[in-house]
């Protein structure tokens with residue numbers, strides 16, 4: 001079992017777990033997420049699950065879909081999404097629908113962040129309206145997320161909080177759960193710079209945060225981020241609220 005990296009001055013608030021192999025990593029992630037949902041479903045009528053996008057979480061979502069939960073009482077929403085149509089290959093809503101929302105989990109209620117995009121509408125206005133709607137829904141739904149499942153880029157971003165992106169300073173300071181991000185010029189955002197993202201407050205609001213990491217590069221980036229420093233330098237630091245569960249595998 002790989003041990004916690006000896007070069008990692010991990011903050012006491014990081015609960016680091018590493019898995020021997022991908023199968024163990026997936027099952028541990030599924031058990032953690034399902035446990036968080038079951039805990040909330042035991043205590044209240046509904047539970048809220050927040051998912052990220054990217055290339056890491058798909059296998060976990062697929063395995064999670066088979067878990068025997070009362071999925072009809074689960075709301076699934078997103079940590080962040082790209083400002084693309086819901087059927088776009090880059091859409092995190094599409095990723096959630098394709099990897100989680102089938103089988104047993106098809107009974108869950110999905111709450112997207114990005115509405116149908118009207119090309120005739122001013123993009124900035126449309127994104128502002130979508131963020132306002134996501135924040136209003138969060139307030140009206142009154143649900144504390146049972147768990148936010150996070151990823152991290154090699155630049156130390158999580159959600160869509162890219163270092164140096166327009167809107168990140170606001171997202172790290174606002175008490176609202178979602179914000180619009182313009183990551184033009186941020187390599188980590190690739191060709192998808194316009195985002196709606198959980199803010200630092202949104203990340204902190206979740207009862208639990210699970211950061212799923214694969215590979216040595218991400219382990220090293222997290223170790224650097226775990227050292228003291230400004231959140232804006234490594235925005236994954238915004239997820240260090242209270243406790244951050246990290247699950248890593250080579």
Ligand SMILES: O=C(O)[C@H](O)[C@@H](O)[C@H](O)[C@H](O)COP(=O)(O)O
Nearest residue numbers: 052053054055056151152153159
């Ligand atoms: O919309 C997104 O891209 C994600 O929410 C983002 O925060 C992702 O978790 C990281 O970029 C890591 O992505 P990988 O899993 O592809 O490394």
